[in-house]
Amino acid sequence: MSSGTLSTLEPVIADTWDVERIRADFPVLQQTVNGKPLVYLDNSASSQVPQVVIDRGSIYLEQEHSNIHRGVHYLSQKATTAYEGAREKVKRFINARDVRECIFVRGATEGINLVMHGYGRKFIGEGDEIIISAMEHHANIVPWQMLCEEKGARLRVIPMNDAGELLIDEYEGLLNERTKLVAVLHVSNALGTINPVKEMIAQAHKYGVPVLIDGAQAAPHMPVDVQDLDCDFYAFSGHKMFAPTGSGIVYGKLELLEKMNPFQGGGDMIKTVTFEKTTYADPPNRFEAGTPAIASQIGLGAAIDYLNSIGRERAAAYEAELLRYATERVSAIEGVRIIGTAKNKASVLSFVIDDIHPHDIGTILDQEGIAVRAGHHCAQPVMQRFNVPATARASFAFYNTREEIDVLARTIERVIEIFS
Amino acid sequence: MSELSELYQQVILDHNKKPRNFRKLKTANHTAEGFNPLCGDQLTVYLDLENGFVKDVGFEGSGCAISKAAASMMTQAVKGKTKDQAENLFNEFHSMVMGELNEETEENNLGNLKIFAGVREFPVRVKCATLPWHTLHAALNKQEQVSTE
Numbered sequence: 110m111s112s113g114t115l116s117t118l119e120p121v122i123a124d125t126w127d128v129e130r131i132r133a134d135f136p137v138l139q140q141t142v143n144g145k146p147l148v149y150l151d152n153s154a155s156s157q158v159p160q161v162v163i164d165r166g167s168i169y170l171e172q173e174h175s176n177i178h179r180g181v182h183y184l185s186q187k188a189t190t191a192y193e194g195a196r197e198k199v200k201r202f203i204n205a206r207d208v209r210e211c212i213f214v215r216g217a218t219e220g221i222n223l224v225m226h227g228y229g230r231k232f233i234g235e236g237d238e239i240i241i242s243a244m245e246h247h248a249n250i251v252p253w254q255m256l257c258e259e260k261g262a263r264l265r266v267i268p269m270n271d272a273g274e275l276l277i278d279e280y281e282g283l284l285n286e287r288t289k290l291v292a293v294l295h296v297s298n299a300l301g302t303i304n305p306v307k308e309m310i311a312q313a314h315k316y317g318v319p320v321l322i323d324g325a326q327a328a329p330h331m332p333v334d335v336q337d338l339d340c341d342f343y344a345f346s347g348h349k350m351f352a353p354t355g356s357g358i359v360y361g362k363l364e365l366l367e368k369m370n371p372f373q374g375g376g377d378m379i380k381t382v383t384f385e386k387t388t389y390a391d392p393p394n395r396f397e398a399g400t401p402a403i404a405s406q407i408g409l410g411a412a413i414d415y416l417n418s419i420g421r422e423r424a425a426a427y428e429a430e431l432l433r434y435a436t437e438r439v440s441a442i443e444g445v446r447i448i449g450t451a452k453n454k455a456s457v458l459s460f461v462i463d464d465i466h467p468h469d470i471g472t473i474l475d476q477e478g479i480a481v482r483a484g485h486h487c488a489q490p491v492m493q494r495f496n497v498p499a500t501a502r503a504s505f506a507f508y509n510t511r512e513e514i515d516v517l518a519r520t521i522e523r524v525i526e527i528f529s
Numbered sequence: 530m531s532e533l534s535e536l537y538q539q540v541i542l543d544h545n546k547k548p549r550n551f552r553k554l555k556t557a558n559h560t561a562e563g564f565n566p567l568c569g570d571q572l573t574v575y576l577d578l579e580n581g582f583v584k585d586v587g588f589e590g591s592g593c594a595i596s597k598a599a600a601s602m603m604t605q606a607v608k609g610k611t612k613d614q615a616e617n618l619f620n621e622f623h624s625m626v627m628g629e630l631n632e633e634t635e636e637n638n639l640g641n642l643k644i645f646a647g648v649r650e651f652p653v654r655v656k657c658a659t660l661p662w663h664t665l666h667a668a669l670n671k672q673e674q675v676s677t678e
Contacts, residue, residue: 464546466593468568469537472651476533485569498569498591527537528545528594 126427131419132508134159145478148513153298153326153457153504154482155348158408162352165411166404176400178377192403195410196393199358202413203343204334210366212359212393213406217325218248220344220359221292223396224321225252227369228342228361229290235261237289240313242267242275242304243494244297247487249323253292267293269494273300273449280309284316291320295327299488299502300449301432301457303327307338314339319365325349329506330455331425335360347405351506352412355402366392373398424507428456431505431514438518439503444525448500459486459500462521465528467501473527474501477520479513535647536654537594544598549605554587563590563664564676565656570596574664583607583615586665593657599645600661606642612669618642619662626655 132138137157140147149157169191175184177192193208200208214220229252233239239253243266257264265288267280275293284291291313296303310320319341327333329350335343342365347356361369371378371389375398380388389395416424435458440447448459462470471483482502485492492499503517554575562573572590576583586604590597603622607615621637624630628649632639648658667675 466597468570468593468654468657469595472536472654473533484567489569492569498571527533528542 126423126507128427128508128510132510134161134415135508136160136163138508142478142480143476148477148479148509148516150503150505150509150513150517151480151482152329152506152509153349153486153502155354156329156351156506157508158351158353159412159415161415162408162411166353166408169404169407174404177403178394188403191407191410192401195407195413198410198413202333202416203328203358203360204336205360206336207363209392210335210360210363212361212366212396213401214344214357214359214396215355215402216346216348216357217323217344217359218346220342220357221248221321221323222252223359223372224342224344224361225256226372227396228319228365229253229256230259231368231370233260233262233289236287237262238265238283238285238287239263240265240267240280240283240288240291240293242280242293243269244273244275244300244302244488244491245292245294246298246323246325247489248325249292249294249321250490253290262289263287269302272451273297273302273491274451274453275302275304275309277305277308281312284312284318286316288313288316288318291318292323293320294323294325295333296324296330296455296457297449297488297491298326298457299459299486299491299500300451301454301459301504302449302451303331303453303455305453306340310339310341326456330428332421341365347409347412350409350412351415352409353402353405356405356409358409359396361392363392366396369395371398372396375399419507425455427507428505431509431511432456432458434511435503435505435514435517438514439521442518442521442525445521448495448497456506457502457504459502461497461500462525465524467499469528470501470521470524473524474517474520477516477523479517479520481517532647532650536651538644538647540641540644541594541598544601545594548588548597548601550587550608551589551601552587553589554585556585557587559668559671561664561668561672561675563660563667565592565596565660566676567656568593570657570660572596572600572661572664574600574661574668576665576668578612578669581612583610583612588661588664592660593654595645595648595654595657596660599658602642602644603661603665606640607665614638615669616666619666622662623659625649626658 135157173187177189199211321342322340324345328345343360348354378398444463467483556577557575559576570592575587577585626648632643
């Protein structure tokens with residue numbers, strides 16, 4: 110979605126988006142913190158869960174709970190149907206060709222580690238190169254570093270400019286015949302930058318290089334079409350998109366999944382086991398050893414239904430309007446510097462204040478009921494790039510309001526007052 | 530905001546702005562580095578320990594107002610003390626911010642360090658206040674690195 114489209118949508122959306130009706134769907138938002146209404150602006154860390162998702166998990170626990178894929182009895186069939194039904198919803202949500210391409214994982218981190226073990230350890234060797242970017246979350250750095258160390262491969266890093274935008278020319282220069290994988294995030298959790306992943310994937314494919322997209326911050330905030338992107342892997346977490354923790358997906362193209370090694374060994378991922386030899390199940394089961402987080406993954410399916418019911422594009426347009434308003438309000442405060450000023454951004458407003466540490470900002474905001482993240486956001490190289498020890502980060506969802514942003518701005522002014 | 534003004538008292542804000550003994554000590558014979566990996570706070574404590582006495586002490590690093598002020602006031606408190614006295618202050622300070630020692634009713638040597646009592650109302654900030662002390666403890670005992678995680 111281009112920013113041009115959004116700006117024409119904005120006035121319409123702000124008027125027609127019934128945020129109070131949406132907020133009523135989220136029980137957590139109804140409470141007070143330190144005597145003040147909760148202002149939840151830590152959605153990039155974990156988003157809140159609507160009542161319909163909580164109810165779906167409860168129905169499973171009250172009426173359907175049993176193990177999946179192995180019982181002939183009534184409850185096991187009910188549980189299996191619900192679990193596989195959630196996978197079907199995921200398939201439509203990301204427009205995968207085949208439901209077997211959607212592997213349930215605990216979250217994006219586990220999804221990336223699965224690809225590292227299943228694909229990386231099999232197909233990447235000494236002297237090979239893996240390209241990541243300067244704005245990656247630790248989840249998309251550390252697994253590849255571990256692989257490089259094990260195999261004698263080399264990690265290459267796409268640099269970014271002062272706005273927090275990747276230098277695409279430099280990226281093209283890094284691609285070569287030794288490149289075996291590109292792993293980049295879709296939306297930066299620390300900066301909010303939306304990367305031009307479709308173009309980046311096309312570039313990599315010219316060299317026959319597969320691309321993994323860390324979509325943890327994108328899936329909750331914009332429509333994702335894996336066929337349109339033509340990505341080879343796409344990982345995201347349920348708990349950042351209004352589902353419970355322990356749910357998540359890594360998508361992989363079927364032809365890649367079929368030639369990959371398993372991730373963990375155990376039950377449910379085999380065809381036959383003898384002490385001499387085990388043959389593995391086909392995707393997706395090959396990658397889902399052991400009993401999964403059934404209630405959470407069913408909850409992910411319910412969260413997808415919820416997102417579809419409120420309209421993903423309209424929610425994204427409303428969030429864009431919130432971000433624009435928050436950027437305007439917060440950057441107008443003297444002494445505040447926004448970290449991450451890319452043209453194309455989603456959901457995230459990272460900032461620092463002269464001589465005031467983000468933890469002190471976070472504590473004072475918390476006293477006013479405002480939840481923000483203060484720290485390095487699991488992206489220490491990003492902090493080093495901008496030469497700050499940490500930032501404070503407000504991140505928005507479609508249930509936040511302009512009034513909440515006003516409270517944020519007023520309290521930031523109060524922080525500056527306390528430290529003046 | 531009463532708990533907040535308890536936490537961010539003028540003295541603490543002053544030490545944050547103008548930390549005392551904020552320097553690398555050329556004469557240091559004991560040094561330790563402390564990290565809080567959760568929040569990225571980092572500091573180095575330099576000690577000149579002579580005949581069991583803290584002859585001089587300094588620190589460098591980056592962190593929040595609480596950790597910086599705690600480090601600054603710690604250096605003032607331990608200068609001239611014996612190793613045992615410094616360790617004892619560490620224990621009392623730690624007990625106070627953990628809510629295990631009532632600095633007003635129980636005997637202690639905390640003096641103006643009592644100003645950090647308000648930290649115990651903010652459990653996530655306790656590590657900020659104790660990081661300099663853990664690092665001092667490591668330096669006194671010749672450990673080179675300490676982490677609060």
